[in-house]
Amino acid sequence: ILNVEQSPQSLHVQEGDSTNFTCSFPSSNFYALHWYRWETAKSPEALFVMTLNGDEKKKGRISATLNTKEGYSYLYIKGSQPEDSATYLCAFSLMNNNAGNMLTFGGGTRLMVKP
Amino acid sequence: DGGITQSPKYLFRKEGQNVTLSCEQNLNHDAMYWYRQDPGQGLRLIYYSQIVNDFQKGDIAEGYSVSREKKESFPLTVTSAQKNPTAFYLCASSVHSGETQYFGPGTRLLVL
Numbered sequence A: 001i002l003n004v005e006q007s008p009q010s011l012h013v014q015e016g017d018s019t020n021f022t023c024s025f026p027s028s029n030f031y032a033l034h035w036y037r038w039e040t041a042k043s044p045e046a047l048f049v050m051t052l053n054g055d056e057k058k059k060g061r062i063s064a065t066l067n068t069k070e071g072y073s074y075l076y077i078k079g080s081q082p083e084d085s086a087t088y089l090c091a092f093s094l095m096n097n098n099a100g101n102m103l104t105f106g107g108g109t110r111l112m113v114k115p
Numbered sequence B: 001d002g003g004i005t006q007s008p009k010y011l012f013r014k015e016g017q018n019v020t021l022s023c024e025q026n027l028n029h030d031a032m033y034w035y036r037q038d039p040g041q042g043l044r045l046i047y048y049s050q051i052v053n054d055f056q057k058g059d060i061a062e063g064y065s066v067s068r069e070k071k072e073s074f075p076l077t078v079t080s081a082q083k084n085p086t087a088f089y090l091c092a093s094s095v096h097s098g099e100t101q102y103f104g105p106g107t108r109l110l111v112l
Helices: none
Strands: A005-007 A010-014 A019-024 A030-038 A045-050 A056-059 A062-067 A072-077 A086-094 A109-114 B004-007 B010-013 B019-025 B031-037 B043-051 B054-057 B064-066 B076-078 B087-094 B107-111
Touching (some): A010 A019, A045 A062, A072 A086, B004 B087, B019 B087, B019 B107
Parallel strands (some): B010 B107
Antiparallel strands (some): A019 A072, A030 A086, A056 A062, B019 B076, B064 B076, B087 B107
């Protein structure tokens, strides 16, 4: 079983603060790294998929970077808003996995933004 | 309206009983997945199916069974052999395995 670690487990910030969290994954045989946002009482929703070392993706105030050589990805939120409150999940898949590139999920970072 | 539906939203299981959780998608996706979430833990893969009439065990398949007779449907049965079934169950699908997954709203299973 692959180990995908996310830190911190939870984070409380004030509205307007910028924040970032980390996803660590095995650096060998990398295929793809996914980020999902999971709001309470809703389904997890895909944010980004990254495949290349050095990839940077951006969606509004949220951006992500990828370092496949050292096995980490950062998710940044600029100027956090209360509607950003959610659990952010990362998921990793291996190349040429006999299981068909299945995703292994981290435990998530729970972000709470206070107005 | 395309998407994934799961039913029921809440399910109660009695001791020794098998229960089946429904998952349906109308996205024409080949791959479907079942995950379990326990408090404070990430999603763990129970079973997955890359194509109709085929499925594979995930990391925690013991005590569960699935079928994939139709492309749209991937029901999960929690058998009496699953000693700790209380959890939140999420179903997902993707165009092909390894690609972005789209999730249903989940089913919470409780033991009476």
